[in-house]
Amino acid sequence: MTTARTTLASAAQSASSTLAAGARQRRGAFIVFEGLDRSGKSTQVARLVQQLNERGVKAVAARFPDRTLTTGKMIDSYLSQKADLDDRAIHLLFSANRWERANQILEDLNRGTTVVCDRYAFSGIAFSAIKGLSWSWCRAPDIGLPAPDLVLFLRISPSAAQSRGGFGDERYEKTEVQQRVKGAFKRLGESVEEGKWVELEADRGVDEVGQEVLRRVEEVLQGAGMDKEVGKLWTECQADD
Numbered sequence: 001m002t003t004a005r006t007t008l009a010s011a012a013q014s015a016s017s018t019l020a021a022g023a024r025q026r027r028g029a030f031i032v033f034e035g036l037d038r039s040g041k042s043t044q045v046a047r048l049v050q051q052l053n054e055r056g057v058k059a060v061a062a063r064f065p066d067r068t069l070t071t072g073k074m075i076d077s078y079l080s081q082k083a084d085l086d087d088r089a090i091h092l093l094f095s096a097n098r099w100e101r102a103n104q105i106l107e108d109l110n111r112g113t114t115v116v117c118d119r120y121a122f123s124g125i126a127f128s129a130i131k132g133l134s135w136s137w138c139r140a141p142d143i144g145l146p147a148p149d150l151v152l153f154l155r156i157s158p159s160a161a162q163s164r165g166g167f168g169d170e171r172y173e174k175t176e177v178q179q180r181v182k183g184a185f186k187r188l189g190e191s192v193e194e195g196k197w198v199e200l201e202a203d204r205g206v207d208e209v210g211q212e213v214l215r216r217v218e219e220v221l222q223g224a225g226m227d228k229e230v231g232k233l234w235t236e237c238q239a240d241d
């Protein structure tokens with residue numbers, strides 16, 4: 001544990017102070033959590049941000065949908081079934097919601113702050129593709145967003161997730177939807193660059209999942225990627241349908 005603290009702290013140190021003249025300052029890592037409803041994303045995001053800050057690694061949380069933003073209020077009405085919207089319109093709103101935050105995320109990363117994000121564009125594709133929209137169409141509005149350095153997919157069966165309190169009244173909180181989304185996430189994971197999509201068994205204790213999360217994130221923070229610019233999402237992808 002002491003070693004982990006020391007190495008993480010030194011990674012943070014180099015992220016927040018400029019290295020020798022000419023060297024690029026190490027940036028923060030963009031970590032995204034994805035997974036089904038109740039898989040424990042929000043729990044792990046909060047835990048990771050706290051643990052990183054305790055270890056001297058500056059970290060902040062982000063979440064999508066961000067219901068505090070202008071687009072987020074319309075999304076909230078849709079999810080809580082107060083408003084109906086065309087499938088394409090809601091897809092574009094979810095993407096616009098990310099674009100509303102994109103500059104802030106980029107600024108944080110470039111300032112050396114790690115951003116830990118609760119859902120991202122992968123949810124956007126998964127939840128729209130199961131409605132029959134094409135993958136290439138779903139992907140298009142998110143092209144060029146900040147690309148995550150690591151996606152941690154919390155794997156859980158819809159039945160195990162449901163046993164954590166049951167579904168609420170939101171639009172997608174149904175076993176049949178969650179099953180289909182699970183299939184869409186599987187396909188998405190296979191399309192992401194090797195090593196950047198990591199599936200973690202989420203049907204374990206919070207601490208056990210959290211330890212593996214911290215280990216994976218530590219690897220990213222210490223890796224060579226933090227010396228490079230933040231990537232752009234999907235720019236390397238070809239339309240595949």
Ligand code: Z5A
Nearest residue numbers: 037038039040041042043064094123124127164172205206
């Ligand atoms: N959506 C979309 O369609 N398009 C998009 O582009 C985006 C999203 C970004 C709202 O998402 C919906 O928006 C979502 C996808 C769609 N619809 N669905 N499904 P959201 O993020 O606001 O809500 P959510 O992720 O679906 O649900 P959630 O309840 O926030 O799940 P969670 O964050 O994964 O779980 P949690 O809050 O951390 O934990 C749930 C409970 O389990 C809680 O009582 C915890 O204390 C407990 N828990 C957590 N971890 C454990 C472990 N390890 N063991 C036991 N119990 C645990």
Ligand code: MG
Nearest residue numbers: 041042043118
């Ligand atoms: Mg959540």
